[in-house]
Amino acid sequence: MSSTAHFPDAEGFQQQSDNFMSWLQACPGVQLNPKLRLADLRATGAGRGVVAQNNIPEGEELFSIPRAMVLTVQNSELRTLLGENLEEQMGPWLSLMLVMVYEYLQGEKSRWAPYFRVLPSRFDTLMFWSPAELQELQASTIVEKIGRSNAEESIRDSIAPILAKRSDLFPPPPGLPSWEGEAGDAALIQVCHVMGSLIMAYAFDIEKSEDDDDEGEANDESYMTDDEEEEQLPKGMVPLADLLNADADRNNARLYQEEGALVMKAIKPIQQGEEIFNDYGEIPRADLLRRYGYVTDNYAVYDVLELSLGTICEAAGLSNADPESQPRLEFLSSLDILEDGYVIPRPVNVNPSLEDILPAELVVLLATLALSPEEFKQRVSKDKAPRPVMDANATTILISALQKRQEQYATSLASDLQFRASLSPLPETGDVDEAARRVRMALQVRIGEKEVLQTVLGMLQPATSGSLKRSANGDGGDSRQLKTQRV
Numbered sequence: 001m002s003s004t005a006h007f008p009d010a011e012g013f014q015q016q017s018d019n020f021m022s023w024l025q026a027c028p029g030v031q032l033n034p035k036l037r038l039a040d041l042r043a044t045g046a047g048r049g050v051v052a053q054n055n056i057p058e059g060e061e062l063f064s065i066p067r068a069m070v071l072t073v074q075n076s077e078l079r080t081l082l083g084e085n086l087e088e089q090m091g092p093w094l095s096l097m098l099v100m101v102y103e104y105l106q107g108e109k110s111r112w113a114p115y116f117r118v119l120p121s122r123f124d125t126l127m128f129w130s131p132a133e134l135q136e137l138q139a140s141t142i143v144e145k146i147g148r149s150n151a152e153e154s155i156r157d158s159i160a161p162i163l164a165k166r167s168d169l170f171p172p173p174p175g176l177p178s179w180e181g182e183a184g185d186a187a188l189i190q191v192c193h194v195m196g197s198l199i200m201a202y203a204f205d206i207e208k209s210e211d212d213d214d215e216g217e218a219n220d221e222s223y224m225t226d227d228e229e230e231e232q233l234p235k236g237m238v239p240l241a242d243l244l245n246a247d248a249d250r251n252n253a254r255l256y257q258e259e260g261a262l263v264m265k266a267i268k269p270i271q272q273g274e275e276i277f278n279d280y281g282e283i284p285r286a287d288l289l290r291r292y293g294y295v296t297d298n299y300a301v302y303d304v305l306e307l308s309l310g311t312i313c314e315a316a317g318l319s320n321a322d323p324e325s326q327p328r329l330e331f332l333s334s335l336d337i338l339e340d341g342y343v344i345p346r347p348v349n350v351n352p353s354l355e356d357i358l359p360a361e362l363v364v365l366l367a368t369l370a371l372s373p374e375e376f377k378q379r380v381s382k383d384k385a386p387r388p389v390m391d392a393n394a395t396t397i398l399i400s401a402l403q404k405r406q407e408q409y410a411t412s413l414a415s416d417l418q419f420r421a422s423l424s425p426l427p428e429t430g431d432v433d434e435a436a437r438r439v440r441m442a443l444q445v446r447i448g449e450k451e452v453l454q455t456v457l458g459m460l461q462p463a464t465s466g467s468l469k470r471s472a473n474g475d476g477g478d479s480r481q482l483k484t485q486r487v
């Protein structure tokens with residue numbers, strides 16, 4: 001979304017921002033601090049953003065948006081028109097998507113029309129990348145999390161029938177007789193993806209409780225229903241709050257959910273000319289790209305490497321990773337400590353220890369796979385998993401798993417770094433070629449993951465030298481043990 005290409009109307013851009021701010025200002029109950037300006041940040045690839053025109057002290061209210069102004073299922077007339085409890089029936093994602101499609105199709109008649117005019121309709125999020133572009137992410141597990149086909153299935157199952165039945169409320173786009181048939185379906189999927197992407201990158205979770213001062217960042221699931229979603233909070237598009245960009249290091253504002261309004265406050269002193277930033281949380285660049293369609297280096301500290309159960313089992317010499325046919329996996333599964341995959345964070349301390357880095361569940365899995373048959377039998381009879389301690393055998397399995405993981409990426413870290421160094425900087429202003437931008441963002445993501453991998457490998461390899469090798473009879477003997485936190 002953030003390149004200038006996504007805001008093509010150069011002439012109207014500032015006008016739309018000004019119109020939006022005037023509209024907001026005139027809405028009953030809205031409080032806007034006059035020190036704010038909705039700025040044009042396209043030159044830095046960040047679309048619109050909120051900037052301080054004067055110094056703002058810590059704690060000062062930046063704006064207050066009455067709950068009635070938030071674009072939610074609750075506040076849309078569609079709820080009454082359909083006469084159904086949409087949230088209960090469809091879950092928070094799809095119900096808000098339907099409501100947003102409705103309001104968007106209402107055009108000028110929607111009470112949120114000036115708001116829609118400042119929201120983008122094109123995005124750089126992974127949902128919109130072509131298969132060739134996604135290939136640039138190589139073996140990153142983020143590709144599996146995009147969930148495009150699941151999302152489209154949910155849209156066809158839940159939203160399409162309502163649009164087909166109620167064309168009085170959902171007029172098909174000009175030139176199309178209905179939302180059915182190939183063209184109707186394509187138009188429906190397109191508009192739903194736009195609304196889904198807006199929810200993913202812009203919406204907040206709206207606390208139901210009154211007078212709640214918690215921050216309400218939206219959850220990070222793809223926009224589809226699943227069982228867990230039933231428990232999720234309703235989502236809402238909060239005008240202006242969602243025009244704040246985010247920065248991992250420069251977060252200086254927070255949204256507080258108060259009884260009658262959502263209130264953005266400065267959480268640090270903000271200097272004149274400074275941008276006002278929200279916080280998207282500690283998310284890896286892969287997720288930043290999937291949800292928000294951009295990456296910046298200051299999220300690199302949150303990069304992770306994901307190691308699948310399958311890769312670990314392969315490294316341990318198991319023929320498959322099916323708990324039904326692998327007693328050690330079945331044992332861990334019966335204790336409820338088996339995962340499909342394990343997330344290894346980037347070591348960020350000066351002298352990182354394995355203890356800080358490896359998730360305890362991963363260490364227990366490795367320790368279990370490293371047990372001799374005799375030791376495993378004992379564990380089963382005690383119905384107790386091994387302690388989360390890395391011995392030499394566990395370390396060897398992890399090294400082999402990391403090497404296999406490395407092979408899953410099409411290029412090495414060294415060649416990626418070389419490629420990055422060879423790239424000339426993208427122009428700061430004007431239209432940046434979308435494809436070139438995506439290649440670079442994918443490169444950053446895969447470099448981050450490979451850096452985590454190499455750092456952890458580097459930490460493990462010295463540990464296997466000398467006496468750490470387990471003897472052929474499986475006796476742990478004098479293995480040095482690398483203890484990690486307990487589960």
Ligand SMILES: C[S@@+](CC[C@H](N)C(=O)[O-])C[C@H]1O[C@@H](n2cnc3c(N)ncnc32)[C@H](O)[C@@H]1O
Pocket residue numbers: 001002044045046047048049118119120201202242243244245246247291292293294296
């Ligand atoms: C909540 S919106 C913020 C408003 C947005 N800039 C706009 O013009 O509509 C989130 C989107 O803003 C962009 N964004 C947020 N923080 C950014 C940053 N630090 N650098 C570049 N783009 C950013 C991303 O495209 C993201 O999907």
